[in-house]
Amino acid sequence: MKSCFISDNIPPVCRKFTCVTVLLFICLQLSAQDYTTIKAKNGDGIYSVLKQNGYAPNEYLNEFVELNQSKLGKNNALIIGRQYRLPLKKDSVATVVNSKVLPEVSSRKVGKKVAYEVFGPKYREITEKSKELSGAVYYLASGHGGPDPGAIGILEGHQLCEDEYAYDVTLRLARNLIERGATVYMIIRDPNDGIRDEPFLKPDRDEVCYPNSVIPLSQLARLRQSTNAVNNLHVRNKGKFERHVVIHVDSRSKKENIDVFFYYDHGSNTGKRLANTLMKTFMQKYAIHQPNRGYEGSVSERNLYVIKNAVVPSVFIELGNINHTRDQKRFIISDNRQAVSNWLRDGLIEDYKKSVK
Ligand SMILES: [Zn+2]
Structure with missing residues (x-):
């Protein structure tokens, strides 16, 4: 794998x-x-x-x-x-194959609601629920995509591709943040997969990197491309509150019982605080919703290209093990994907409050 x-x-x-x-x-x-x-x-x-x-x-x-x-x-x-x-x-x-720069997520007004096509027909309309995150800018990057599906798990004869599940959680998180008034850039975007509620997300290869670039096959070129997309957007948003959130699922051995892990880059105090705030939020949520389950995730420093080379405070999140039965259930049930994205939203709101006060 x-x-x-x-x-x-x-x-x-x-x-x-x-x-x-x-x-x-x-x-x-x-x-x-x-x-x-x-x-x-x-x-x-x-x-x-x-x-x-x-x-x-x-x-x-x-x-x-x-x-x-x-x-x-x-x-x-x-x-x-x-x-x-x-x-x-x-x-x-x-890397900018198509030089036409798209808006963060293309939108148009529908009455008091705003419609974002990226979320698909069922979830396209968003009503702003609060202004808690107005002024905050998020660069959300789901792992892999394009020719690279990432890790692949198997369940009931279906292939579970990391890029599809990471993308679905990332989209849900994007929607959650926009509801709270944030500006969100989807660094990896699929032109026709909105938020999906089915258990088995069909793998495809048509994801693009912001603004609209074909994703290369080479791993280094791919990481460099998404990092550059963030760094170029940072130039446009200089002076604003910015966060770069990278979401993966990953695979480990089948036996390994893994949870949600948060990584930050060496020397980034803001990244470290962000990762800790997210983990604390997850601990609190598990204590409330699944008190007997226990949470085994952690925060650690890690040498990863995308968080090392991005110029914006960054966190790299591993949502679980796509080969582990318990974690597979977290991914195939859409309510669980929604819950994870809600908890990430709450953690990011906490991080924002701590940073601007
Ligand atoms: Zn990955």
Whole structure:
């Protein structure tokens, strides 16, 4: 079974499909425009400067060093007051197949309600229930999609594909957050699967990445694509309260009894607090709704590409084990998928309240 995790210890991969395009573009850019420059302030390092300017640090670190070689101090330290060139962004050119930028989730007014086609015919209409999250921006990314179904479990002869179940919970969460006044971007989107109530969600391969890009097969290219989508949107939403929520299901051995796990990136205090707040919410909900069940989830630091390279506070959530019988029940019953998304909403509201007060 393929694991959905990816660490940073990946050898650099040549993106052959875009090499020529990117090189051409860079050449044109070099002759047509100058680099953007920044002035180093006290406390700045290459990593933080790249992050602040919407770059995935691991992607651009070497290029930054090459561009600014002569101006760097010992161990590539930035020198306060010096001007540094920022690399040209490659992926904004390489991955946006269709340059037409879609609104967060396309909507139109229906009376007092707003209709969002992404949620499908049954759930498309939303009535705002409160303004609790007005001002908050969420980037919701369900795991895998397109040519990659993620982990696959089998139940009663049906294939349970991770990407479909993660997507359904993510959609339900998106709807919950919009009901509370938030702005939501679905980073992975399926053009024709709305919220589905049936137990067995039919696998397909037509998901796209924001704004409307074909999802590549290569794991690294796929992770890079969704991370860049978030980072590009961050530039548009700078200064707002933002959270990046990544939702997976995953597979482990059949025997392993797993629960909901929350991961944050090393060094991200906001991500850590977010993960802890979500876990506490789950503990409280289990205590109320299933007091004898016990909750075995946890919060931990983890080296994962999408949360390391996103410039927005991020949490990576594993909803359970798609190969475990008990967890399978959590996924195939639509009320359970709804409950999980309600609890995530409540945890995110708690996180928002803590952050803005
Ligand atoms: Zn996964």
